[in-house]
Amino acid sequence: MMRPRSAQSAALAGRALHAYIAFVQRTTRFKPVIPGGRPWERSREPFIALTWHGQQMLSLAALEGAAQVAILTSLHFDGTVVTSIVERAGFRTIRGSGTQSRPKIQAKRAVPAFFQMRDALRDGTSILLTADVPKVPRVAGKGAVQLARASGRPIYLFAAVTSARLDLDNWDRASIPLPFGRGCILWSEPLYVRKAADDREIGLIAMDISARLDELHATAHQSLGRAR
Template sequence: MSKGSDIRGTWKQRLAGKVVTVLIRLLGLTLRCRLEDPHGIRQLAQPGVPVIWIFWHNCLIAAPLNKVKFSGRAPASALASASKDGAVIESVVSSFGVKTVRGSSSRRGVAALIALKKALKAGEQLFVTPDGPRGPRYHLQPGIVKLAQSSGAPILPVRFTFSSCWRLKSWDRFRIPKPFSSITIHLDQKIDIPSKLDENTFESHRRKVEDTLRQGVDDLPEQEPVS
């Protein structure tokens, strides 16, 4: 398969995405979802206001289900990897009204960064999983900080907690909420990244964003017993 067709996705991958979407929507009908927004971040999610929403990769079911609840209906784009999995994700998020930019740190990274900056400049919201597409789990890649630094758009961390869920044995411990359980969406205070940073200060801001998004996480890799 050529790189171009891999990025666009095959009809099988698009079909798989549609099937996954139906399953997610059916599951969503059974869930109780509650928004916690102590800092009034939801008010920033207005059409024409560029912001960067971030959440961990293992919350890729909870996020699209609750998109309207925490980010409204403003035009939005999401970053998905230039892989077969990315093609399925692209199909899923498009069903929730979100466009897709394909790329990652290992493939089409520069092109993806340019496309994301263009989307922000056009006033779109962005949705990014900063530990994707292959981890390490809960490690915030520096690209998201560079994007906020160069664009001036604030980073808005979104955390999801589940009353009950299945955790897959994948690299990200992907979470599937159990039917009739509840999800709480936590909106943390926005984080602005200065345009000029030296190496040490850049890493300090990266860690600040990472630590904010790690709050409440109960399965950090460094806390797991060594086998």
Template sequence: MKNYFKFKVLPYLLYLLINFLYFTNKKVFHHPKLKDDEAFIFVAWHGDLVSQPLNYFNKRPNGTVKTMISQSKDGEIITKVYSLFGIGAIRGSSSKGATKALISTIKEIKSGSDVAISPDGPRGPRHSFAGGVISIAQKSGAKIVILSSKPTKYWQFNSWDRFVLPKPFGRVDFYMSEPLDVTNLEFEEARDFVRNKMLLNIVS
């Protein structure tokens, strides 16, 4: 019964909660121009993931996006929540199934699908930057786009990622960076460059 609630009922409750919270907030989007026929790698910190489906689909309402999600049981819940938003899953992470996930992610980009990755997930530390994002970008040639959000009123959980959940009846600013091309940068230079960009426009 416990597993039934966790994996069958909880994802729908979370989906409804997220929609309610964003319906009751004023939303302001700070978005660049993106080519409709180009696939991108969208990145966001783990503690800010709840905001990103709305952020992404506001800019690309007809977009196809798949996100890398860990093979853990918690990852199964996230997979089901994201599927309700219309987001596909690539199962794997830096700690488990990494090679298979990396290959699958590059194939998705080559087929024209956007991909979404959290560089500090699934275990952190918070705002650490696993190198998989850079490897995928340099092997696929895809540009990186950073997603972030800043609510005026929010709960911040005492978890490793300091997970942020907006409170109702405030304002949420959604940010999307210009596409970042790291194909001609050295690996460490590219990682530091993107990480520093990701530290802008976040809840501290």
């Protein structure tokens, strides 16, 4: 359980980061999104939105105009900061995170969070996740694919990038968007997962998601005229 002082610090950090992200959005010249390209413009069906962990700072810009969205956030301090940002933006949060370690499944609330997300999707709420296997950058895990199989809802991949940014040399290769640049948001076509999909098929879909996310981000950066 987070101590009161830590919770207060997370709330303050969330308030500051929310203000910064809003400032970046206001001062960035985003290229027009392809008409009808956003998931909620194509269908009223709830969806699973997926991007790389290190490229998630502009997720709120990508989801602008979407209704009934819940975002998965971890139980750690940084997850509490993200929760503060998300709730200030008017979206719900579901607390928990995936893990490759069986002993940590209970501590991270992986199973309860999965069922909360499945139920939210069935009830009409879309879900935003990051794709990476925990601490393994740019390798998509199976969690989102399993969620799509369990819920019957589609996965949409997205890239939200800016020409003005700082690219960090940390575990998730994070990009920090800067103000006064140009921006681009791209969405993929929907990806459905068969309810009968076995573990091999799920693994192949996860590999395909990795390749598609990389391609989507490369295309978004190329459209801004600055290669990564």
